[in-house]
Amino acid sequence: MSHLTRRQAEDRPDSARMVTILVRLREALQTAKLSLELPDAEAARAARAGMLDQLDDYVVPRLIQIDAPLLTVVGGSTGAGKSTLVNSLVGERVTEPGVLRPTTRSPVLVHNPQDADWFDKARILPDLERTSRSSADPGALQLVASPAIPPGLAVLDAPDIDSVEEQNRLLAAQLLAAADLWLFVTSAARYADQVPWDFLKQAADRSAAVAIVLDRTPPDAVEEVSGHLARMLISRGLKDSPLFVVPESDVDENGLLSTDKVRDIRAWLSSLAADAEARTAVVRQTLEGAIRTISRRSYQVADALTTQQEVVDRLRRESDEAYDKAMADIDRASADGTLLRGEVLSRWQEFVGTGELLKTLESKVSWLRDRVTSAVRGQPQQARKVTVAVESGLETLIVEHAEAAAERCDAAWRAVTAGKVLLDAERTDLSRASRDFRARTQRTIRDWQQGVLDMVRTEGADKRTTARFLAYGVNGLAVALMIVVFATTGGVTGGEVGIAGGSAVLGQKLLEAVFGDQAVRRLAENARKDLRRRVEALLREEEQRFLALLDAQGIDPRSADRVRDAARAVDDLRFSSRIV
């Protein structure tokens, strides 16, 4: 190690600060969730995973140990002859080339024996197990020490970038992202393929140092193909990349190309290894490019996070709207007196006497009161009937509106792809009210009725002994209060006043006679509020089924800003000082 002048990060404060900021960015990216299926989500997820890998595998380790050997990754298409090339460069058979595609095996890293401890797990590519033997495990990295490689240089043979083995492709992308220098191998049959060019475009975008090897070229095609390839490189922004041509030729019994075929490449690599200045230049170019790309792509991820949050907000708003409408509808229907028509009305009329009598009552309420008193006293079971009628009316109303709200919400969510995906993934069909909703509604209404009863009982505590109170009974008064509640907003108009309004007026008079009008207004208001509160809770619980799906996605509204802030900090430092 003596020949290396080790400059650690502590000696370079800017570099140390950059590491700190990058770790913060990494943290922000790591915790960000992109779980909704949006058009840009897949790309953003891939970008995020790529950046995390690159930060762990390359940028952070590289910043900390700027003097580590230059890592040259040999990448390229399946069948382009990467393994043969690596073996020929090293001069011995370190990796196994094959005619079968794709060749699945661990990537191989060849380094000078002196440089061995640069490549342990703690320093670079932390998620790959180190082995010393060749294996088929793509999660392992085989280390080979060879004196044929000059100190200060390491060569890594990466898997194919385009084979049917998805694992190979992912690993290749990860390794190329961790390279100081790309040695990109292509062949005469391959050089116009789209997949490798996508990789090269990435390299050009982040100004990674790239050298191209045109391998397996028939000697008679060398001129035409290399000329065309060179033009393609120029037009795609890689004009500074050296281009080496290795003609198609037979291999010797060890599977190696003859030395003169790879002499140029080897000489170029050796000179690079020997010249510390040039090496640093390569490292700086790639590292700065990587940091620049990471900060730029972080903004894209942050935008994607913002979109995710917007969609979450939108879906939340949709479900709120659906259930708010249900709440408003129930509210209106239970307040405008419509509940008082139909069954509730006839039960109430039976309760206070005969329907026919009612018509004449409005004008002679005081006379009536006595009639009512006797009616109430005479038929205690009638109070119970009104309670049941109120219960069944309210129940139908609430259940139906909850059904409609679930349907509306489901339809609104399905209009958004992300929402549709969420709903389809859910096992139960959320477009219906939940299974036990009717039962819960019944319980809620009964609870409310019990509440009204208690209210009347409390209110009447000091009047318990008065004759009137005794005459009507707690039940009778509670029923009257319920009837009053359903007509408090006075939405009843026209011909209905005679029937529904009349009934409510009667109930009101009855209550006022016992409690006084101030108290009646307060009681009705409280009972109404109580009903509202209970129904609201019931509906919110229903809505929660939808919201739970969103909550399970774990999307944090602050994550976009965290990523953006960290990326901005990286940019600031990048512009203000030289890192490497």
Added chain:
Amino acid sequence: MTSLLEGAKRLVTRSGDIGARVGGLDAAVGAARARLDDEVVDRAQEVVQRATERLRLSADHTVVALAGATGSGKSSTFNALTGLDLASVGVRRPTTSWTTACTWGNEAAPEILEWLGIPPRHQVLRDSMLDGNRAARDLDGLVLLDLPDHDSTEVAHHLEADRLVRLADLLVWVLDPQKYADALIHEKYLRPMAAHRDVMLVVVNHIDEVAADRREGMLADVRRLLDADGLAGVPVLATSARTGEGIEQLRKAIARRVADKAAARQRLGGEISAAAEEMAKVSGDAKPPVLAERDAAELNDAVADAAGVPLVVEAVHRATTLRARRATGWPLTSWLTRLRPDPLKRLHLDLSRSDRDLVAAARSSIPEATQVQRARTESAVREMSDKLSAGLTRPWAAAFRRASVSRIGDLNDALDRAVGGTDLGASGTPLWCRLVRAVQWVLLLAALVGAVWLGALAVMGYLRMPEPGTPDVVGVPLPTLLLLGGVLAGVLLALLSRALIAVGARARARKAEQRLRNAVARVSHELVVQPLQVEIDAYRTTTDGLRTARR
């Protein structure tokens, strides 16, 4: 669409089995439109369209496409097969930018080539005369296409290749030793097209570049990858366009397919199966539900309840009772009952015929459909659609529900109109009541006469005037008999009538109920059952069509 249907009809007569399958898929597409996911239906429709078009064109020609990656030797193989130097060959990638077509036989196939979108300058007619006697005319009817690549940096090439891959009858995938394991060809083409394995050939070209002892292993590896793609059974041929190795076998393999003229149908059959399979996956294959009489009756009951039928019936009962009692009661007491209102009048139902129509048209005011009643109707409707769609997949269940509630807004109005417009048969008093009424008046008169008579007697007695003789009837003086008998008989008659009225009112109420229920049933049939029936029919058509298409 009409041309499509026409085409489909012609197919049935022309192409037998495959025509029926296209027809089945077409029917399924038509019925599933707007009910299943548009994407799936669109894809199936595209298949129908393509199949219809292809079947309309020459059945004697077989379109064979050479497809593959850049540099794998499609053009060299094309040239080797044609024996002509038609397609440009080179080391520069990508070499071929357009599709070249070569037709074997004496007859050109302009329609097919036009359908394939190959411009005339890229068409060649290879008259078999050229071959002289050298080769049999075994390739007559072949339309061979040399496609551009699908993997180079030129995106236009991918589009052209993709387009023609969909249209060709037989696909020859040209692989090469370097590229046979590329993700692109396996993931984008071979695996998704596994359904077409009967109309595929795989050629490993450039076999001369692989050392002889390694060829077998490599071919086995190709086989392994193809098997993994679901393409077991697809022939794999090793060729070298450069040395001519294997070209003869390829030629023979193609000639065999051309000769039996089945490739087009197999290809379309595969397409149809795949599309039908995909649709069946979202559509499900549960048995079509049947709308049972009993379910409809349950719905009608619920709707009738919500429409207030029981209330009206009760009112009819009460009104007839009241009116009949008024008519038959003892005149003095029945006058008192007039103070009570007639329930039917209160419901605005008991008007003269013409007036009633007027009111019904405007709005009947039987208890107006309240929120609660509306909610009750809706749950009945929902329940019905739930019951029907119980075993169906989600899209269909949703379609059923949509259909069932689609006209629910009209339902309550229609119910109002139906109930208001029904002749309840409750107006007027029965004849016997009127007779009884006359008798009652006679009895009352008799009683009055008796009373006056007795009164006169009493006055005369008071004035000590001689009492005139009163005739006796069975020992009772006539005036007394008239008074007491009149009153008693009147009360008795009233009581007797009451019993009869109870029976009669019940009958009338029953009749009114029957009429009302019929009216309600008509409404619910029109607005709920029928839309649901349409969905059931659509489901049946889809399922049957898909079954036919998959056969």
